Amino acid sequence: MSETQPTGDEDALEIEVPADPLAGHPASAYLWGHVAGSGDVATDQIEVVTNDESSAQVLAAIAGGNLEHETTSRDYAHDTSITRTEDEYTLSIGGGEGDSDSTLLGRNGALGLPVDGRGHYRFGAFSSHDRELLRGLLEGCGTICFKSSSGTVGISFVHEDRELLELVRELIDDCPVDAPYGDLGETSSGGYWFGVDDEAAPAFGTWLYENCGETGLFAPSRRRKLEASLEQAESYDD
Template structure:
């Protein structure tokens, strides 16, 4: 792990506007689940899982899973999976010692409305960390060998969440056009960042991330490798 947990700056309130909470809730929205008494968030990067645990407490479990590739269910992949559980029976509690789910009585005390939609207003000053959490939770980075370009896309069952991610990208300081939402073969939705804009967008997304430690090293390495492959392809 490149960033020790002790270096992660964490606010006392898990809902306060802060880079760490924005990153955490981006992950939860991208690959997690919130109920009245429990939060579960899944990542395949051990270092990122440790960071999420440092932010919100809880218990980590490691497993290996095989799942269908989101864009093509005929392809499967096997990978490590780290599940952070907060609240519930044996699910741990927040590190600041509050009782209940992150010190709240239920899911409605968290940034989730009655229909299960996320409310991210408190994190509006930390769009980059929120987007990074979303990408690491439900996004992909790859090198497209057929075109020699870098591909960045977001995949989720919740179309509203993906439209919110599109809005965040539209407001970021890098010009990064995105595709309209399309359906996946598994029944969800996805969109991609324009290939020409993907290098600048990805570079901005991970710029200076080591200063906070709020990133998945494996995902950043994937971006760096993809950028190097694209540069070599152009040569």
């Protein structure tokens, strides 16, 4: 099954949509990376938030649901003295919207989803699609930036769930690119974060978005941010 969705580029792309959004598939891995990174799973509803419209439309094509847009202001995760305003797209799945009233993505209750009774994620079904899973996680709870002080690219993950970040670190350990990272630290907002080493960030980011244009499973604004940061770093070296 496939659906045509805009990707933020000039042309629309056929998104391959799995028959089961919980089965092992690149699109389902990307979806659940986003859900874990910036979403919430309840008994009868899933909500996932992104600031990239094209990515939000892709997630809706994969799982259905209702998509809403608003402009929000929030504190920067690393420094709550800094506030940023951005577009926010919220995809609501279930709750009587896009699914039957008695099931959520075809399952009876949240325990049928890749989440255990304590709210921790189980990603074993997506083990063959770690790149898409990591890309969804990065777009859900990660940052990409150019560090002007050192002329390097920074990639980090930020979340209030320490165990989720430990799982992200395990996924990075298993990826084919050598990407060492720092220790988990606390943010000023009470969450946790860690960063990929600056020397490894370009290779890791390049691998993460390699060939993603062929599937449409990516946020165009995030890929542009990575490309711009890499170009800045190269110019700095020159």
